[in-house]
Amino acid sequence: MITTDICIVGAGPVGLFAVFEAGLLKMRCHLVDALPQVGGQLSEIYPHKPIYDIPGFPSVNAQELVDNLMEQIAPFHPTFTLGERVETIERQEDQSFVVGTNEGTTIACKVIVIAAGLGSFEPRKPAIERLEEFEHGKGVAYMVKNPELFRDKEIVLAGGGDSALDWTIYLSNISKRVTLVHRGETFRGAPDSAEKVFNLAKEGKIDLILKANLKKIDGNGSLKSVFYEDADKNEQTIKADYLIPLFGLSPKLGPIAEWGLDIEKAQIKVDTTDYSTNVPGIYAIGDINTYTGKLKLILCGFHEGAIMMQSAFKYVFPDKHLSFKYTTVNGVHEF
Amino acid sequence: MSMVKFTVEDRDGSKQELEAPTDMGLSLMETLKAFEYNIMATCGGMALCATCHVKFSRGQEQLPDKNDAEWDMLDTLPDADESSRLACQLRVDENLEGAEFKICGDLE
Numbered sequence: 001m002i003t004t005d006i007c008i009v010g011a012g013p014v015g016l017f018a019v020f021e022a023g024l025l026k027m028r029c030h031l032v033d034a035l036p037q038v039g040g041q042l043s044e045i046y047p048h049k050p051i052y053d054i055p056g057f058p059s060v061n062a063q064e065l066v067d068n069l070m071e072q073i074a075p076f077h078p079t080f081t082l083g084e085r086v087e088t089i090e091r092q093e094d095q096s097f098v099v100g101t102n103e104g105t106t107i108a109c110k111v112i113v114i115a116a117g118l119g120s121f122e123p124r125k126p127a128i129e130r131l132e133e134f135e136h137g138k139g140v141a142y143m144v145k146n147p148e149l150f151r152d153k154e155i156v157l158a159g160g161g162d163s164a165l166d167w168t169i170y171l172s173n174i175s176k177r178v179t180l181v182h183r184g185e186t187f188r189g190a191p192d193s194a195e196k197v198f199n200l201a202k203e204g205k206i207d208l209i210l211k212a213n214l215k216k217i218d219g220n221g222s223l224k225s226v227f228y229e230d231a232d233k234n235e236q237t238i239k240a241d242y243l244i245p246l247f248g249l250s251p252k253l254g255p256i257a258e259w260g261l262d263i264e265k266a267q268i269k270v271d272t273t274d275y276s277t278n279v280p281g282i283y284a285i286g287d288i289n290t291y292t293g294k295l296k297l298i299l300c301g302f303h304e305g306a307i308m309m310q311s312a313f314k315y316v317f318p319d320k321h322l323s324f325k326y327t328t329v330n331g332v333h334e335f
Numbered sequence: 336m337s338m339v340k341f342t343v344e345d346r347d348g349s350k351q352e353l354e355a356p357t358d359m360g361l362s363l364m365e366t367l368k369a370f371e372y373n374i375m376a377t378c379g380g381m382a383l384c385a386t387c388h389v390k391f392s393r394g395q396e397q398l399p400d401k402n403d404a405e406w407d408m409l410d411t412l413p414d415a416d417e418s419s420r421l422a423c424q425l426r427v428d429e430n431l432e433g434a435e436f437k438i439c440g441d442l443e
Contacts, residue, residue, distance in 0.1 A: 041383075118378055118383070119377075124385075125413075126413035126414075127413060158413075160410050161407070188406055189410075214413075247411050248408070248410075248411030250384055251377050251383065251384050266375060287379070296379045
């Protein structure tokens with residue numbers, strides 16, 4: 001078990017800077033992020049885009065800002081669990097918490113700070129009935145984690161993006177039969193992959209069904225068939241062991257929604273006195289929180305982190321008196 | 336102040352003609368939110384969440400072409416079709432005059 005003062009959920013810019021504000025108050029932080037690297041959206045989605053509204057930086061590239069933040073917090077030696085998603089929080093008798101991830105990592109802490117931005121990116125599900133019935137190994141999968149699962153099986157993939165093309169090509173080598181169902185007639189993904197898929201279809205190695213939409217699925221305990229509407233609006237059936245809908249990722253709150261927090265439109269309501277949630281000891285900062293006048297700006301998240309850490313001090317050091325100090329007077333003391 | 340008029344159909348089928356200013360630099364998503372339509376806009380306008388997905392029944396041909404980010408998102412969206420756009424990627428300007436669209440974005 002990892003032991004720390006503050007567990008920060010989300011290692012985006014706001015989560016990272018919160019480590020600095022905690023460090024000034026001699027509080028240690030551990031950060032957990034579902035992505036395999038720090039920086040959140042900045043590193044994952046727009047690393048090379050300039051940001052123009054960071055005070056003191058007329059322009060800074062997103063990745064450069066993340067790198068600078070990492071340098072800024074280095075004196076406080078934060079620790080990280082990356083590529084894992086926080087699933088559970090358990091309140092202990094002494095009012096501290098144990099945070100658990102989907103990979104079984106546990107973190108004991110006195111304060112939880114949710115700086116999870118848009119939430120975690122989860123597979124987007126098509127609007128067809130009974131999907132849930134066949135999830136978890138019974139025939140519906142939203143990503144290919146272990147391709148061996150699909151060896152010698154009859155697979156239906158749906159979608160028109162890069163991952164639909166790539167997995168169609170890959171699985172055509174190991175599966176018994178691969179069918180790709182796509183809404184459009186063309187693919188905007190990598191031209192090479194699209195050409196390969198069209199060629200595989202010409203050679204009869206896969207079934208490519210264009211201008212078609214998934215309609216329903218059927219089975220008894222495990223998936224048996226997939227129904228789609230073809231270009232002429234007729235319903236057709238494909239025998240299938242697995243359906244793999246690949247419709248991209250959409251940001252979701254995920255397990256955070258189950259923690260008893262006051263939530264409005266997938267955002268966590270906070271008290272702007274200290275950005276605390278309705279659950280004592282849990283704070284929310286950055287894009288994930290909401291309050292009257294909220295602006296989803298990195299600089300606002302920085303401000304929230306500073307205020308919030310002053311409040312968190314009482315949970316970490318209940319017997320100590322907090323005295324506010326300027327870094328220009330006091331410097332930054334490594335620990 | 337110059338204004339543009341277009342018709343919005345909400346998820347429940349109710350229609351309303353809106354008049355919106357074209358000189359405030361607002362996206363269609365921001366304008367719809369300002370008129371208190373229920374749109375999550377989780378990503379704040381970066382074409383990442385598709386919760387501002389709308390489908391045009393009139394006036395789509397007047398609109399500017401989709402950029403790559405919008406194409407990529409609409410490509411992956413299960414319920415998108417040729418009439419689909421992301422309201423966050425459209426400016427409220429004269430191109431919207433007389434258009435009609437339906438709000439389709441997810442609410443969760």
